[in-house]
Amino acid sequence: MSTSSHMETENGSTNGVTNFFDLQRMPHIVEALDRNQKIQPDILHVIGNTPLVKLTRIPKDEGILCDIYAKCEFLNPGGSVKDRIAYRMVLDAEQRGVLIPGKSVIIEPTSGNTGIGLALAAAVKGYRCIIVLPEKMSDEKVNTLKALGAEIVRTPTEAASSDPDSNIMVARRMAKEIPNAVVLDQYNNPCNPLAHYDGTAEEILWSLDDEVDMVVIGAGTCGTISGVAHKIKERCPKCIVVGVDPYGSILAQPEELNKSDVQFYEVEGIGYDFLPRSLDRSVIDKWVKTDDHNSLQMSRRLIREEGLLCGGSSGSAMWGAIQAARSLKAGQKCVVLLPDNIRNYMTKFISDQWMEARNFKKVIRNDKVWWWEHLVTDELFQAVVSISNKSTPLEALDKLKETRAPLLTIVNDSGSIVGVFTADNARQRLANLSGSINESLDKFTVKKFYKVDLMLKPTLGQISRLLDITPYVVVVKSEATSQIRKPVGMITSNDLLIYTAAETKHLNGK
Numbered sequence: 001m002s003t004s005s006h007m008e009t010e011n012g013s014t015n016g017v018t019n020f021f022d023l024q025r026m027p028h029i030v031e032a033l034d035r036n037q038k039i040q041p042d043i044l045h046v047i048g049n050t051p052l053v054k055l056t057r058i059p060k061d062e063g064i065l066c067d068i069y070a071k072c073e074f075l076n077p078g079g080s081v082k083d084r085i086a087y088r089m090v091l092d093a094e095q096r097g098v099l100i101p102g103k104s105v106i107i108e109p110t111s112g113n114t115g116i117g118l119a120l121a122a123a124v125k126g127y128r129c130i131i132v133l134p135e136k137m138s139d140e141k142v143n144t145l146k147a148l149g150a151e152i153v154r155t156p157t158e159a160a161s162s163d164p165d166s167n168i169m170v171a172r173r174m175a176k177e178i179p180n181a182v183v184l185d186q187y188n189n190p191c192n193p194l195a196h197y198d199g200t201a202e203e204i205l206w207s208l209d210d211e212v213d214m215v216v217i218g219a220g221t222c223g224t225i226s227g228v229a230h231k232i233k234e235r236c237p238k239c240i241v242v243g244v245d246p247y248g249s250i251l252a253q254p255e256e257l258n259k260s261d262v263q264f265y266e267v268e269g270i271g272y273d274f275l276p277r278s279l280d281r282s283v284i285d286k287w288v289k290t291d292d293h294n295s296l297q298m299s300r301r302l303i304r305e306e307g308l309l310c311g312g313s314s315g316s317a318m319w320g321a322i323q324a325a326r327s328l329k330a331g332q333k334c335v336v337l338l339p340d341n342i343r344n345y346m347t348k349f350i351s352d353q354w355m356e357a358r359n360f361k362k363v364i365r366n367d368k369v370w371w372w373e374h375l376v377t378d379e380l381f382q383a384v385v386s387i388s389n390k391s392t393p394l395e396a397l398d399k400l401k402e403t404r405a406p407l408l409t410i411v412n413d414s415g416s417i418v419g420v421f422t423a424d425n426a427r428q429r430l431a432n433l434s435g436s437i438n439e440s441l442d443k444f445t446v447k448k449f450y451k452v453d454l455m456l457k458p459t460l461g462q463i464s465r466l467l468d469i470t471p472y473v474v475v476v477k478s479e480a481t482s483q484i485r486k487p488v489g490m491i492t493s494n495d496l497l498i499y500t501a502a503e504t505k506h507l508n509g510k
């Protein structure tokens, strides 16, 4: 194995500069700041030089006095800001002889976009590329990665970064096992902030003639914010640098680190449960915490009101910008960075039903059908068959066969639902992922499924909207005093149609 020195040693620097953030003294690649070149030698040369676009409607609606400009990183060829660092890390590793075309295998733990950037470079340059990403990340990212020829390894979302099952640890383990593997390691590679110090920040400064009062940037590896901030502080020392960090992450308040603060959130790409080396907190003046609801609604507004086809973390950054920019006066300039593209989320926050299912948006009203506002009753749903999470996949298959049930609900010792077993998912695991029937039931458990809680009085309209995006809805009953959610039934389109047709006949007196 040959591994990038960034990963294994403290000496993570290019050309012998040993201080991670001594960016001024590192070798620079600053592109000519124009778009006039008629022909590009390959798609990688198109990375960067993204437009800075003035926002016209949202700042005005929000009563913001200053000008807000969007740095449109979603227009990069791979669809995100992370194309910049992926290409830069590859160029640097090639120059140092760590990556050898036709021989080295690139392996990277990522939330997907760095993976897409690396897979893009690997496709053009002819490397084998293996991307390790948590289950949380969208299928759209996975399909893009596959189309670029990358191999995919998924890891459990709930695994802490230090767990052996996390994407970071799995990538490290694979790099030891696969000959000629290289982990470029965005968390510990100075080319991550350097790409933004040389590229993103230079472009912002050039666009605004070095007059920037505030920059607002979402924090993941923190390479973007740290690299941009280092350059901007040199040239524009009065500029306020604002970091945006989701609730559930510890980047904004590591000193108050508390395990229970690390929680699930939907927005992809920002927030961590550890401090990456590519974070320099000393150049960040202020932090804003964001939640999914505000972030994703803001992404939808950026698309709908400004025509910017961006992703979820763009909404987080914009929501953070609106909070922070209230302190700026008319004539001042605030830049907000929009990291990725709508493409990554077509079946996620771009879908109204997906937003409604998570209470990020109100369920639409539909006055054309009489049953829309009716409550779910037990005549509507079919009974479910449950199995213990201690069962084996073979026992689950036997139960499916014996009961002819469409699915099984999987419960823990308290009878609370932990997932669903379906023939479709089992077949996919065995056929597509080389799974084995001798693995644990956990590997065959569908954890992303839609459920409604009878205690919250779901309506038939709500069920109908869910059935637009899932073949079945599980009905649970929660106990007021505990976290226990007992599965009591399931509803398919068939159930809803039969129930409403019967009721219609009844209402018509037939």
Ligand code: P1T
Residues within 6 Å of the ligand: 080, 082, 109, 110, 111, 112, 113, 114, 115, 218, 219, 220, 221, 222, 223, 224, 225, 268, 269, 270, 311, 313, 314, 339, 340
């Ligand atoms: O990593 P950083 O420079 O802090 O950028 C944060 C970020 C914001 N928004 C989106 C959509 C992102 O994908 C990211 C970072 N992404 C990765 C770390 C990754 O592996 O793709």
